[in-house]
Amino acid sequence: MVSVILCAAGSGTRANLPENKIFREVCGLSLLAHVLSAFAPFAEEIVVACRAEDEAHVIPLLAPFPQAVAVRGGATRAESVQRALAAVRGEIVLVHDAARPFVPAKVIEDCIESVKRFGSGVAALPVTDTTACVIDGKIDRIPPRTTLFALQTPQGFFTEELRAAYRRAAEDGRHDFTDDSGVYAAYIGAPRIVAGDRANRKLTFPEDFAPPARVGFGVDTHAFAHRAEFDRGIARCNLNYIRLCGVTIPSDRALEAHSDGDVAVHALMDALLSAIGERDIGHHFPENDPAYLGADSMELLERVRKMVYGGGFFVQNASISILAETPRLAPYIGQMRQSISAALGGATVGVAAGTNEKLGYVGEGRGITAYAAVLLGAL
Numbered sequence: 001m002v003s004v005i006l007c008a009a010g011s012g013t014r015a016n017l018p019e020n021k022i023f024r025e026v027c028g029l030s031l032l033a034h035v036l037s038a039f040a041p042f043a044e045e046i047v048v049a050c051r052a053e054d055e056a057h058v059i060p061l062l063a064p065f066p067q068a069v070a071v072r073g074g075a076t077r078a079e080s081v082q083r084a085l086a087a088v089r090g091e092i093v094l095v096h097d098a099a100r101p102f103v104p105a106k107v108i109e110d111c112i113e114s115v116k117r118f119g120s121g122v123a124a125l126p127v128t129d130t131t132a133c134v135i136d137g138k139i140d141r142i143p144p145r146t147t148l149f150a151l152q153t154p155q156g157f158f159t160e161e162l163r164a165a166y167r168r169a170a171e172d173g174r175h176d177f178t179d180d181s182g183v184y185a186a187y188i189g190a191p192r193i194v195a196g197d198r199a200n201r202k203l204t205f206p207e208d209f210a211p212p213a214r215v216g217f218g219v220d221t222h223a224f225a226h227r228a229e230f231d232r233g234i235a236r237c238n239l240n241y242i243r244l245c246g247v248t249i250p251s252d253r254a255l256e257a258h259s260d261g262d263v264a265v266h267a268l269m270d271a272l273l274s275a276i277g278e279r280d281i282g283h284h285f286p287e288n289d290p291a292y293l294g295a296d297s298m299e300l301l302e303r304v305r306k307m308v309y310g311g312g313f314f315v316q317n318a319s320i321s322i323l324a325e326t327p328r329l330a331p332y333i334g335q336m337r338q339s340i341s342a343a344l345g346g347a348t349v350g351v352a353a354g355t356n357e358k359l360g361y362v363g364e365g366r367g368i369t370a371y372a373a374v375l376l377g378a379l
């Protein structure tokens with residue numbers, strides 16, 4: 001019989017959420033509900049270690065799983081596991097952190113199989129960073145990277161062996177173990193590893209809970225100014241060119257604007273700001289603020305990009321569509337794409353341009369409208 005211990009008795013302090021992170025919904029389910037569903041097909045018994053104050057909230061989540069029970073956790077993870085072990089009846093036990101909601105079925109299966117064949121099975125991934133032992137702020141040694149693995153959960157063992165290992169650790173007063181494989185290695189033998197999975201990451205910090213992608217959409221319109229208005233000093237812009245996506249494009253008519261009138265970049269900035277839940281460019285760069293008179297929109301875009309990064313996101317791709325009866329934009333599409341891609345840190349950028357078939361204000365040549373959509377990924 002296979003039993004599972006789900007460690008859910010932490011407080012989730014580093015996640016800095018209003019609730020314990022095990023109750024936070026990601027992809028439609030709380031972390032605890034994710035791990036219960038993931039292990040239920042493989043386990044005849046599930047023992048959930050939780051804090052006393054979370055019990056009332058945990059018990060309803062166990063209802064769909066008749067094999068699940070809750071036990072009181074302890075002050076440390078090791079203590080929580082030890083308490084849960086006392087309730088375990090299965091011959092094999094897998095210990096898993098509720099903070100790893102995306103554990104794939106294959107990893108669970110492999111751990112169980114490894115316990116049956118070798119007595120232990122610990123999900124592990126080769127590290128990709130060079131990893132050093134640091135003492136007093138100085139690198140003491142750098143073990144060869146090929147020997148280094150990051151240990152995940154589940155970690156599976158024969159229940160009696162893990163119980164004996166934890167008992168001995170408690171007798172020795174050792175509280176320095178951060179996972180079960182460490183306790184097993186200290187008292188029983190070398191645990192065997194099985195292939196973990198990048199998806200099986202532990203959600204620890206606030207950004208780990210951010211949705212993996214965000215979408216944003218923005219629109220902007222600028223009117224062409226009349227020559228007479230320039231002459232009277234009413235319109236404030238350049239006379240013989242327009243700027244689109246940071247590219248200067250010759251035009252016999254100019255766009256009226258407080259800034260450089262880059263209508264495409266303005267639509268793009270609104271798309272970026274809305275994707276991170278911010279207010280629009282009118283709020284961040286007010287038209288009546290003299291600081292933005294004749295402003296280079298690409299500089300404003302850089303400020304918006306920094307806000308996007310600050311929010312924990314990068315731009316995966318941007319799609320810009322410009323409606324203009326005049327000037328002809330086709331010769332500038334490549335430059336516009338390059339200019340925006342460079343400004344967005346190498347994002348894939350598409351720029352489309354078209355006329356409005358002489359319909360409406362665009363078709364009558366009275367102005368240009370730009371639309372932009374963006375997709376942000378979590379950093």
Ligand code: CTP
Pocket residue numbers: 006007008009010011012013014015022049073074075076077078080081097098099100202203204
């Ligand atoms: N855990 C536990 N008992 C404890 C401490 C932690 O069962 N006394 C569990 C957590 O609920 C979590 C897992 O061990 O699922 C991994 O720990 P961690 O990611 O550190 O979670 P927390 O301790 O809850 O978070 P933090 O350290 O940020 O407070």
Ligand code: MG
Pocket residue numbers: 010
């Ligand atoms: Mg912790």
